[in-house]
Structure formats: structure tokens, C-alpha cells
Amino acid sequence: MFQKTEILKRLDFLLAIIFLQSVIYMLVVFDITVARQIIGFLYFTFLPGYLIVKLLKFHFRTLETLIFSVGFSIASLMLVGLFLNELGSMAGILQPLSTIPLLVTLNLLVLVITALTCGRGASFELFDRVSFGLVKWAVPLMLPLVLSIVGAMLVNMYGDNLILLIMILTISSIATVLILKNNFTSKVYAFAVFIIGISLLYHSSLISRYLCSFGSDIAPEFYTSKHTQMNSYWSSTPPAYFSLSIGRLNNMLSITILPTVYCNLLNLDFAWIFKLISPLIFAFVPICLYHLWQEGFGDKYAFISAFFFMATGTFFSELLGLNRQMIGELFFALLLFILLYKNMNYFQRMFSFTIFGFVLVVSHYALAEIFLFLIVFAWVCMFILKRHSNNLTVGMVALFFVIMFAWYIYTSRSSVFTSFLEYADHVIREDKTIIHGEYFTHLFYLKDWIKSFQVIQEDYKKIRIFAILQGDINNTEKRDIENKIKLVMEDDCDIIWEFVDEIPVTSTGKHLYTKSLLYHD
Incomplete structure (x- = not known):
């Protein structure tokens, strides 16, 4: 029966x-x-x-x-x-x-x-019994998402961001209550992480009917994606007029095939794929991280960690202009989950690792390289310490290595692999310049200049104090001393400028801010 x-x-x-x-x-x-x-x-x-x-x-x-x-x-x-x-x-x-x-x-x-x-006789129960605690908190936890969408619409229509400010205050209040009280289940924390994440993402991405770059690669990503969607075909050998940077983007299925699949199946405008679908997928990354931290630190501290991850400005600004990275981070987090999760047999782990490893490779090349370095380093440490683990084997490391370099070498005119070699060559050449060139000399000179300036600064303070106490230095002499110190600073500031000028240019404008500090008294 x-x-x-x-x-x-x-x-x-x-x-x-x-x-x-x-x-x-x-x-x-x-x-x-x-x-x-x-x-x-x-x-x-x-x-x-x-x-x-x-x-x-x-x-x-x-x-x-x-x-x-x-x-x-x-x-x-x-x-x-x-x-x-x-x-x-x-x-x-x-x-x-x-x-x-x-x-x-x-x-x-x-x-x-x-x-x-x-x-195979599998069970098809999708969810456990929904607890009353989750149902009770579902409505108030949904409030930030409603405020995020409504607030973005009001910004688009009237330029009024008051609702978005209220949304941020609401998120802060919810986070405070969840942290200070101890009677919440893990499902409530997880649901809160998802709602906070998607609310923060949508409050940025839904502003304007057009794509917002946030200083990132959204324009070339959109061009590459649209090229695939218009042809309903992805070319593994891009046209010769594609630059190396566009060739790298063409190599990523996360911004070529995946948006095309969603666009054609859902009949959704391509811009809204980037503004709605990608952030929604990315919102599962904090949930995955929450679950990873939950195993080691408990529900509350896992929630705090996930909250700080989402509260960084990059999460809801710069990453919205990097769709391939948003997709890649999901698989990066899932691969970490596979390596740390214990309740998997060998076949389940290898199957998941192979699928997610390949998809990470075709989603974001930088994250794939970081993950390769991570697992190689972890395996070497285990080998040196003579610790064996089925969660990470040499076969898994070799498999990921082969998948990554096979894809990057044999597709898209080897754009990613060529870029990797060019970057390595650039680092080597810059290393030689720093070690053997003029910057190495300037480094020692800068240290001497700092010490000299500190001595001058201390002497100047002593002179000012002595002048105040004794009253035997007139204003003309004080101005002469100040002019001499300023002259020394102006001459030697050129050295600092050369170092500051070497700071990599980023979309956040940190190099400009650092340069501007040289003009402050």
C-alpha cells in the first residue's frame, strides 16, 4: 500500500x-x-x-x-x-x-x-513546514523591498529620494532588532538577508530607465550581449574588429548566452535583464555566505557578517555595472560551499564541483583565477601538513586547472589568456623599473624627506612657542621662517606626486582624492 x-x-x-x-x-x-x-x-x-x-x-x-x-x-x-x-x-x-x-x-x-x-524514488518535498515566526515577520521584512521599488520610481518621475532614505532607515532598524533580540529562527535571518540584499540592489539599479555604469564595464558588456542576442548565436571566434577587451567579454557566457536565453524566453527588454534579473540572481550570494558563516558562528553572527557584506557601497553600486561578476560570484560562493560542506558523497561533490567550476570559468575570468589560486594554496598547505581531505583533492585542482586554461586558450581568439600573459609581462617589467629604476632611489629619498620634515616641524613648533613666551621675534621674522618651510615643502612635494601618480586609476576616483590631499594645509 x-x-x-x-x-x-x-x-x-x-x-x-x-x-x-x-x-x-x-x-x-x-x-x-x-x-x-x-x-x-x-x-x-x-x-x-x-x-x-x-x-x-x-x-x-x-x-x-x-x-x-x-x-x-x-x-x-x-x-x-x-x-x-x-x-x-x-x-x-x-x-x-x-x-x-x-x-x-x-x-x-x-x-x-x-x-x-x-x-530513482526521490522525495519531492520542497519546503519544510513554514514556522509561525517566519510568517509573522514576513510582512515587516518585505517593507524595505516595497520602499526600494517605489522610491526608485519616485526618483525617476520627480527626482525625490525621500522614500529611498526611509528605506535605508528601515533596513537599519530591522538589522538592529534582529541583532539585539535572540528569539529569531535561522529562516527569519535568511529571509532578512535576501530582502535587504535585493532592496539595496534595486534601489540603485532601478533608478533611470537606462543602464547606469557606476564607473564599471556595463557599456561594453551590453554591447557584447546585444551582439549575441541580435544574432541569436554566440560566436566562439569573435570578429577581427573586436578589441582584446571586447574579446575577453565575448568569452564570458554569463553576459552572452545567459542574457540572450532570458531575453528570448521572457521577451524582456535587454536593459531590464541587466537591471532586474542579474541583481535578483546576485541577491542569492549573501544568502549562500550567510549559510556558510552560520555553520561556524551561529545565526546571529552569520547575519551580522552578511549584513556588513551587503552594506559596503561596492555591493549596490560598482558591481551593478559588472554583470559577469555578479553571476560569477554566485558560483564562487557555491564552490566554497561545496569545499566546506561535509554531508556530500564523492559523486555529489565531484558533479557539483565540475558543473559550478566550469560555469565559474565561463562567467568571470578574474574570479576563476582567484579560485584556482585559493584551491592550489589550500591543497599545498594540506600536503605540507600531511592532512588528507575528500573535500579537496589533487584531482579536483587539476580538473579546474584544465577546464580554465582549455576554455581561455581555445575560445574567443585566446583573448583572456593573452591578456593574462600581457598583464604578467607588465608586472615583471614594472617590478624591474621599481627595483632598478629611479623610483627605488626616490623611495629612500622620500623616507629621508619625511624625517627631515618632522624635524623641521618640531623646530618650528619650538620657535613659535619660544616666540610667544619671549616675545622677541617680530612678525617679519616669523613670515621668513614660514616661507622657508613652504619652499622646502613645494620642492619636495614633487617626489610624493610621482608616487601618488602611480596609484592605479579606479572607477571610485581614489587616486584623484589622494592627489587632492597634497594641496591641503
Whole structure:
């Protein structure tokens, strides 16, 4: 009887998936506005990954299931898009990333995974019982998100940011209450992290109907993405007129294939993919980090850590102009989760590491290089200390190394690999200049100048005090002393200027601020 009930449950779930796919087909074919965007986004961003989690029988709790569902779903969209792109072009399909091929292939994939999952006898309980504490706090916790969206609309229409200021105060108040009180569950903290994150992101990204660069790479990213979307095809060998920097961007599927998939399936303007979809995906990064910190430091301190991560200005400003990095950071966080999480068998860990590792490589080259350095360093330390761990093996390090350099060398005219070599050459040449050139001499001279100036400053203070006490130095003599000190400062400030001028130019304008300090008394 029990076995018959389980079979009926699986059959019901399979029929529910078929019905949901029928709804998706209707929404796309008849282009039902709003419903197509909302239901389509939820379907393609959660369901494929959820089915993969159930197929592999991960023993996850609700939060872990949610995070991995998003990760596997985004990875599926990128991998299916890449698969269609390559096989479609070989089969003579001119636009393999157009709506119909994408929709049919993704729905077929979902149906196959559902059948396999039912065949393996997996449980399909998505969420645990919702606690009363979470329901009680859901409405007040949603307030910052409402204020964020309404406030951004008022800024666009009337130029009034009062609501956004109230939103920031509301977030501060919620964070204070959650930190000072001790009667909250982990689900309340996690929900608060997500709402605060998406509220901060939307309060910046939704201002203006146009894309805001925030001093980052949004313009070339948009150009590269639009080039793929207009052709409904991603070229692994970009045109010769692409510069090296554009070639690097073309190598990233996170801003070529992924936005194209969302744009064609949801029929959403490309700018809104960057303003709505990417920040929403990025909002899951703080949740993943919260869960990582939760295991070691507890709910409250994990929330504080995640809050400080979101409270930095870069989180809701500069990163909004780096869509490839927002997507890449999700997989970076998931890879850290895989390395630190203990309740996985070997196959689950290797499968997740391979998928997320590949998607990180094709999402953001700098994060991939950082992660490679991180795992190499960790493995070397374990080798020296003679500590063995199944969470990180030499095979995993070698696999990531091969995937990364194979992709960067053999796609997009080796733009990323060439840039890496050029940067390494630049660092070596600059090192030689610093060690053997004039800057090395100036460094010692600068130290001597600082010591000399400190002596002059102390002597000047003594003279001023003596003059006040004795009254035997007239104003003309005081001005002569001051003029001599200023002359020394003006002559030797040129040396400091050369050092300050070597500060890398960033979008935040820190080098300009540092230079301006030279003119302050």
C-alpha cells in the first residue's frame, strides 16, 4: 500500500510538471505580458536546478535546496545554450539561440530529469513546514523591498529620494532588532538577508530607465550581449574588429548566452535583464555566505557578517555595472560551499564541483583565477601538513586547472589568456623599473624627506612657542621662517606626486582624492 502511494505521488508530480510546461508554452506562444515574465523566470530559474538536486539525492535543508536549485538552474541555462549553439550551428540552424529551440530543448531536459528523478524514488518535498515566526515577520521584512521599488520610481518621475532614505532607515532598524533580540529562527535571518540584499540592489539599479555604469564595464558588456542576442548565436571566434577587451567579454557566457536565453524566453527588454534579473540572481550570494558563516558562528553572527557584506557601497553600486561578476560570484560562493560542506558523497561533490567550476570559468575570468589560486594554496598547505581531505583533492585542482586554461586558450581568439600573459609581462617589467629604476632611489629619498620634515616641524613648533613666551621675534621674522618651510615643502612635494601618480586609476576616483590631499594645509 505504501509503495502504491509513493508511485501515485511520483505520477502526480510528473503530471504537474507536464501541466506547468503546457502553461509555459501557452505564455510564450500567446506572449501574455507580465505572466510570461514572472512565471517564466520562476520556472527557468528554480525548477531545473531543483530537479537536479532531487535526482542526485542531496540531503539538504530548505535553504541549501533553494541555493543549489538556483545554481544548477542558471548553470543549466548556460550549458543548454552552449550545447544548442554549437550543435545548432553544425546542423545548419542559423539562429540556435532563438525562442523556439531554447524552449523546446529546456522543456525536454526538464521532462527527462523529472522522469529520471521519479524513477530513482526521490522525495519531492520542497519546503519544510513554514514556522509561525517566519510568517509573522514576513510582512515587516518585505517593507524595505516595497520602499526600494517605489522610491526608485519616485526618483525617476520627480527626482525625490525621500522614500529611498526611509528605506535605508528601515533596513537599519530591522538589522538592529534582529541583532539585539535572540528569539529569531535561522529562516527569519535568511529571509532578512535576501530582502535587504535585493532592496539595496534595486534601489540603485532601478533608478533611470537606462543602464547606469557606476564607473564599471556595463557599456561594453551590453554591447557584447546585444551582439549575441541580435544574432541569436554566440560566436566562439569573435570578429577581427573586436578589441582584446571586447574579446575577453565575448568569452564570458554569463553576459552572452545567459542574457540572450532570458531575453528570448521572457521577451524582456535587454536593459531590464541587466537591471532586474542579474541583481535578483546576485541577491542569492549573501544568502549562500550567510549559510556558510552560520555553520561556524551561529545565526546571529552569520547575519551580522552578511549584513556588513551587503552594506559596503561596492555591493549596490560598482558591481551593478559588472554583470559577469555578479553571476560569477554566485558560483564562487557555491564552490566554497561545496569545499566546506561535509554531508556530500564523492559523486555529489565531484558533479557539483565540475558543473559550478566550469560555469565559474565561463562567467568571470578574474574570479576563476582567484579560485584556482585559493584551491592550489589550500591543497599545498594540506600536503605540507600531511592532512588528507575528500573535500579537496589533487584531482579536483587539476580538473579546474584544465577546464580554465582549455576554455581561455581555445575560445574567443585566446583573448583572456593573452591578456593574462600581457598583464604578467607588465608586472615583471614594472617590478624591474621599481627595483632598478629611479623610483627605488626616490623611495629612500622620500623616507629621508619625511624625517627631515618632522624635524623641521618640531623646530618650528619650538620657535613659535619660544616666540610667544619671549616675545622677541617680530612678525617679519616669523613670515621668513614660514616661507622657508613652504619652499622646502613645494620642492619636495614633487617626489610624493610621482608616487601618488602611480596609484592605479579606479572607477571610485581614489587616486584623484589622494592627489587632492597634497594641496591641503
